[in-house]
Amino acid sequence: MEFTPHSVPKNTGWIEVIAGCMFSGKTEELIRRLRRAKIAKQNVKIFKPKIDTRYSDKKIVSHSEQSLPSVLLEDINDVIELSKDAQVIGIDEAQFFSNDIIDICNQLAGNGKRVIVAGLDQDYRGIPFEPMPQLLSIAEYITKTLAICVECGNPADKTQRKTESSERVIVGASDIYEARCRKCHYIPEEK
Numbered sequence: 001m002e003f004t005p006h007s008v009p010k011n012t013g014w015i016e017v018i019a020g021c022m023f024s025g026k027t028e029e030l031i032r033r034l035r036r037a038k039i040a041k042q043n044v045k046i047f048k049p050k051i052d053t054r055y056s057d058k059k060i061v062s063h064s065e066q067s068l069p070s071v072l073l074e075d076i077n078d079v080i081e082l083s084k085d086a087q088v089i090g091i092d093e094a095q096f097f098s099n100d101i102i103d104i105c106n107q108l109a110g111n112g113k114r115v116i117v118a119g120l121d122q123d124y125r126g127i128p129f130e131p132m133p134q135l136l137s138i139a140e141y142i143t144k145t146l147a148i149c150v151e152c153g154n155p156a157d158k159t160q161r162k163t164e165s166s167e168r169v170i171v172g173a174s175d176i177y178e179a180r181c182r183k184c185h186y187i188p189e190e191k
C-alpha cells in the first residue's frame with residue numbers, strides 16, 4: 001500500500017497495520033515505509049519488544065537483512081514519552097506487546113502521529129495472536145502480507161512450526177518455522 005499525495009490525511013494522525021505470517025515480508029514493508037518517511041525528512045522513531053533478540057539487538061532486521069536502528073522496549077507504555085518529537089512511529093513484532101498497545105496506538109494517532117505497526121496475526125496453530133486482531137480493528141490502513149507455501153507454492157498466511165513444543169512463543173527463524181498455506185499447514189502434536 002502506498003499513499004498518493006492527495007490522499008494523505010491532513011492535520012491528523014492515523015494507524016497502519018502490516019499483518020501476516022513469518023517470511024511474508026512484514027518487516028521489509030515496515031522498513032520500506034519508514035525509509036521513505038526518513039527521505040521526506042520526517043522524524044521517525046522505531047520500537048520493538050525486548051523478547052525478539054534474533055539477528056540484532058538495536059535494529060529491526062528483516063529476513064532479507066535490511067535493517068533500521070530501533071529502541072528495545074519491555075513496556076509499550078514507554079512509547080508515549082520516547083516518541084514525543086516523532087512524526088512517524090514504527091513498531092515491529094507487535095504480537096509480543098501487551099494489549100496496552102491498542103490504547104497507546106490510539107493515543108499516538110490522536111496526537112497527530114502516523115503509527116505503522118507490523119506483527120504476526122496468527123500463532124503457529126493458526127489462532128489469532130493478540131493484540132493484532134484489535135490493532136487491525138482500529139487501523140485506518142491494513143496490509144496483509146502473504147508468503148509462499150514451501151510445500152506447494154500457493155500463497156501462504158500460516159506459520160508452520162517444525163518442533164513439537166507447545167509454547168506459544170519460541171523465537172527463531174527458518175530453523176524452526178516455515179510458511180504454509182491453509183491446505184498444507186498442520187498443528188504439531190503436543191508432547
Ligand code: ZN
Pocket residue numbers: 149150151152153154180181182183184185
Ligand atoms: Zn501449501
